[in-house]
Amino acid sequence: MSEFRTERDSMGDVQVPANAYYGAQTQRAVENFPVSGWNLHPNLIHAMGLVKFSCATANRDLGKLTGSGKNPLNDAQVDALLAAAQEVADGQHDDQFPIDVFQTGSGTSSNMNVNEVISNRAIEINGNDRFEASKAIHPNDHVNMGQSTNDTFPTAIHVAVAKSIHEALIPALERFQKSLAQKADEWDQIIKIGRTHLADATPLRLGQEFSGFARQLELSVGRAKRALESVLELPVGGTAVGSGINTHPEFGSRVSANLAERTGIAFTESVNHFEGNAQRDGLVECHGELKAIASTLFNVANNIRWLGSGPRCGFYEVKIPDLQPGSSIMPGKVNPVMCESLMQVCARVIGNDGCITLSGAAGGNFQLNIMMPVMGHTTLESIAIMAQGVDAFVDFCMKDLEANEEACGSAVEKSLSMVTSLNPHIGYEKASQLAKEAFKTGKTIRELCTEQAILPPDVLNEALDPMSMTEPHA
16 A cells, blocks of 8 residues: 555645545645644644534534535534544544644644544544545535634634643642642641741741742632633634624534533633634733743742752751752752752743733734634643643642751741840830840840840740740730
8 A cells, every 4th residue: 555645635636644534735734834843732632623523513503514505414424523523522533633833823724634634534434435535524615614714723722721721720729729728737836937038037837838828829729710711702603804704693602602511611702703813812811820820839839949958058947858869979969859840840831921922912913813823832831731740749749748847946046036026125226236236146035135134034935935926916
């Protein structure tokens, strides 16, 4: 058998891999865009299959596929088309989507790739020869019926992004928040020194510190939900420029409703299809929330990295699990690798936001944004690496993270900021003089106050009680 077969499109003959489900237009795109070697994100391919399924369902229910138009299908052919689309949605044909991310800016090449795969696979399911030149279930006339790349490709991006946030990112963030809140409860009675400007500050409890981290993650969950909400409007039904040419007036609403039912996500038809087709502002907003989440994750991971610094010449207030040797030259050295991994993930996401912002601002001219493939790929990458990075951090760092009570407690008594609680008794100026003298002599605040009889012993002990310093007092 030959290694290639000849396919034909409106521009002529093309040599296509013999057993490929895709056809001439896909192959042209493969040859035209040998850029990065990055294919579209699998979640976007699966979403495109889901969108095609919902479009075919709407066209079936509206009587369009089996109607009096060109080459109407019979019921068995419609069922085969739906089955083929579902297979793409289920990831059964991921190896049939070879086009580079950096392609035509509307995503037309990838839309036709999906149309060709579903067409040929549907013909095969229906018991016919998918290699015949005449396509009984046609990629344009049937699979793409009532659609344009310009409305269905951004629809698929929105579906893929929303599903990824819903199914992967939100659960990962909620799990991280729960693990931080658990540590906050466990460590609520461990007193340590606070730090502002990286300088000694007044005491707090290690549990309080981690409760702050937990709240950061709780807020991040809210941001992820807002990110999802920003892509709920779907452009499908606008076809080429937003006018809805060549589609049924109910098509967009029916497809959106079907997608909402199948995903459990509250998708709706675009309020204005001209905005829905032309602009990707919702995706820019979505990634802005993802950037904020990345900023939070970077901060929390970096704080835990600092708290675990040492073990002898750093803070070492928490014990980060030992996972692997940390140096090729220093025996016994172990590094906070999971913190560093998550911080790099966040740096990538924050950088990705620049790509999304520029693509949204400069790419949307008149009736179409022409930066959609890279916007979809980049957003899905950000979601995936954050979700996976957070899960790994919880599994390999948070689960076995331990408090070092001895290190936490040892710094408290030595801190010059202990003098802060004496302000109500002796005033700021006198307290400042004590702090400077303590630093100069190497004595603690308690020792100086005792030597100089600054306050009666019972009052001094109450004022310098570290636990009392961790809460407000009337």
